Amino acid sequence: MDQTLVQTTLAAPVVQIQPQTFPADFGVPATYDICQLGLSATPNGPVLRVGVSVEAATKTTLGAAQKATKGAKPAIVGANSFGTRAPGFGTDTFVVFLSGGRLYKVAGPKATLAKYVVLAEEVVRQAAGLPTPEPMITRPDCERGSSAAAKVMGVPPYIRRDGATENGDLVCGWVATNSVLSTSVRRTPQAAVLMTAIRKTPTAQSIPLGDEAYVDTATGRTTIRLGENKLVELVPLPARAINSGTMTQFALAMVSLYR
Incomplete structure (x- = not known):
């Protein structure tokens, strides 16, 4: 510009x-x-x-x-x-x-x-000078979650958008028509405090990952705390009720990438 x-x-x-x-x-x-x-x-x-x-x-x-x-x-x-x-x-x-x-x-x-x-x-x-966006921008580490991601989304993704934040944290993304699933990290010294609010949500279901982790059964959003300053966020869009077991399997496939 x-x-x-x-x-x-x-x-x-x-x-x-x-x-x-x-x-x-x-x-x-x-x-x-x-x-x-x-x-x-x-x-x-x-x-x-x-x-x-x-x-x-x-x-x-x-x-x-x-x-x-x-x-x-x-x-x-x-x-x-x-x-x-x-x-x-x-x-x-x-x-x-x-x-x-x-x-x-x-x-x-x-x-x-x-x-x-x-x-x-x-x-x-x-x-007018921009190329058509590439459908597949992938990172090998994200591949471990692809099978579980398709189950969460309900359809096979045909676009991928993997990358990294400025801090070097991995971002993985699967895209299909009217369905998106992504994983990323939020670094904050308030990680434990933020998890308190998530824990109190009526639709939060605890899962045995990291220091603590919850699936919001109303939205599918899954948050995993690793240590005192790192939250791993797995976000399906649109927000909707998703089987907690399906989200847990996806989280299991991805969480080791963020330790």
């Missing part, structure tokens, strides 16, 4: 392209491949994230994404500046739009929807 345009539009002190590969932004109805621009000179400052959907998208996909987003308003990208008119929606922190058979998402610090539309128009200008 045009760094000067980003800096001017968001009144950012600096704009720095961050060249590393970031984990996918997993979701239903769309999972996005991500690139990122830093908006501050400090290491943990605000960022602008630009994503393109890993699956082909239609107006139906766009409508489902908008329906799943509270408080979003309709938006048209390109209504006043150039020929392409891309339908979308957004808030004061992001815009999502449909262009060339893909969904795009531009998200960052609080501004206005109009400013995010300006940034989205820059994405449209450059999107």
Whole structure:
């Protein structure tokens, strides 16, 4: 993206392209491949994230994404500046739009929807040169969970998105139409405290993994605490009731990767 345009539009002190590969932004109805621009000179400052959907998208996909987003308003990208008119929606922190058979998402610090539309128009200008997303981005360690992942999802995944966080923690992701399953790590000194809240959830079912672990039988989300500062999170989307035994088998296949 045009760094000067980003800096001017968001009144950012600096704009720095961050060249590393970031984990996918997993979701239903769309999972996005991500690139990122830093908006501050400090290491943990605000960022602008630009994503393109890993699956082909239609107006139906766009409508489902908008329906799943509270408080979003309709938006048209390109209504006043150039020929392409891309339908979308957004808030004061992001815009999502449909262009060339893909969904795009531009998200960052609080501004206005109009400013995010300006940034989205820059994405449209450059999107023509983007290659079609690769269906399979895999890491060998994640393969140990693939069989169990298909059982959780109920369908075989046909897109994979494996990667790593900035801390080097493995991220594994399986994607199919209307079904996503991912694993990742959250590092926090409050791991034990956060598990207390999870433990008290009426739908939490204890499973014998790590220092403590629970499956939320209403959503399928599974959280495993390893030590005092690490939470392993296994997240099926959409959130739904999933057999706890099925999630436990998936967790058993994956937990050793995070010790």
